Amino acid sequence: MAQITLAAVQSEPVWFDLDGTTDKTVALIAEAAAHGARVIAFPETWLPGYPSFMWFGDEDYRAPFRQRYLENSLVAGSAQHRRIEAAAREGRITVVLGLSERVGDELYMAQYVISDDGITTMKRRKLKPSAVEWDIFASGSGADLEVVDSSIGRIGALNCSENRRPLLRHALLSQNEQLHVASWPHFGLYPGFVPMSAEASMAASSQYAAEGGVVTLAPTIVAGAAYLELLELPEGERDRILSGGGSTRIFGPFGESIAEPLAPEVDGILYATVDESLLRRDQEYDADPTSIVKPW
Template sequence: MSLVHPKYKVAVVQAAPVWLDLDAGIDKTIELINEAADRGASLIAFPETWLPGYPWHIWMGAHAWQVSRGFVQRYFDNSLDYNSPEAARLSSAVRQAGITAVIGLSERSGGSLYMGQWIISAEGTTIAARRKLRPTHVERSTFGEGDGSDLAVHQVEGLGRIGALCCWEHLQPLSKYAMYAQNEEVHIAAWPSFSNYEPFAPALGWEVNNAASRIYAVEGSCFVLAPCAVVSEAMIDALCDTPDKHALNHVGGGHAVIYGPDGRALVPKLPEDSEGILYADIDLGVIVVAKNAADPAGHYSRPDVTRLLINKTSMRRVETLTIPMDNYGIDEKAEGQNK
């Protein structure tokens, strides 16, 4: 008896978000989900913070400018609460389309925001609602942190072992190794756009970060789906109110890719300023050949020399503590008699 390795079509989004408009963004998300499902895709991946779009204002000017322009308030108000009608509409649309979706979003929880990736099953149920472990650089002025439970790979029926990370989490060697060690087969590498600070910050550019996605595929011996957003003219008009801000960002920046376990590009890229969906047919059986050559968390590892320590416990900011009265040294019966 031989193993059965799933084969199916994947879809990777390269598109501009409907920036700072959650309802319209969900409309566009549902359109893309339905388009991918109609094309026979079983899995669709969206860019980082696709809803309501990446907060480019945090890179463009001082915090006082962001507040005065209304960006801080609008970004919070248009982020997604999982316990909301908007979230229910999204999960319902995924269920109706019969496709598994990995949606990048700004998660609103209480008074805080988190950089989230919501993995929704074809039945419309939540497989995972992860948070970016450590927001990058100025992102920490807007978003809170995830925890070790967010470094997880999930067995999805018919699709294999699915995992996801955001943006520069792909430059964190230990976080990557934690994912590899869980025998990840299909990885969603969500990116915002490669238009910011170009060309004077190569580390933020498409060449470096496409390379990070490609290396992840080879190191992890897995398929990498790397959706990427496009910065639209409307976003530039909203963000750039002075000539110096026009020098910081530009229309385009879309560089979505799909890589196989050997690092091969499975589809041609779209022009950086165009919107569309990349499709590829994948066969998880080819992972066997890749891992036969090098399995960094398996036979190619040396745990006697180097090992990873990971805390998978979910972070709980509030603990409810109940202390019996007699722990205070009070005899309640005697106290009552003295009254």
């Protein structure tokens, strides 16, 4: 059976710098392609980084960050977008990109699937931004809850807490999803608050994998100490965010972890190699029911 290498990012963006993070995106795509990966998945709002500032301070504190964030969010069809498409084509690797997408003065928490021939085959937007994310991001319509074909199987993607929503999971799994990307930000915001913890979030990704019998990539962002300094947090709020926060995982179709996790502060890529049958289970099952692990 053919083997396929998968890649999930655990890395730190060049915070709120679209061109700098685009450079790093292209470098990570090339690195994964050189490693033999056929797909690479990026975290939620990787471009230009998750806007943690919205969880802190008052409007006077957040407003300058918000303007910078708007100016550094990606526009579909822009030079940065085309560079990333070209990197996918050159590396012959499918890219699942997490980004802040700008449309005029509105922002969306988006995910793009870019095929290994450099074509963006899917654009979707987070249906309902969570909590204070509403202060920056608009809601998606839900019309883009789709699974798309790729050279390694049918790919679907959800952002962060969307992976906990039964109806959203059903919407993708009912389209014969074969590879799922659960994109998350960095962890360490509000330490001790379980719903925002790495443990709860990775448990949700594991559950998704087991529920659907789909290999699931769960990429995350790393937030270094320099980023916390960049935030210039208001007095009394500095203990509400921790540095590190990486928790990238790759789960098999039983919900089992199939790659040794990186340490939370490590900036890199997590890899796993699987039988192609785990991604194309419908075809393999029809041909030989004993050739594939099926959890149902």
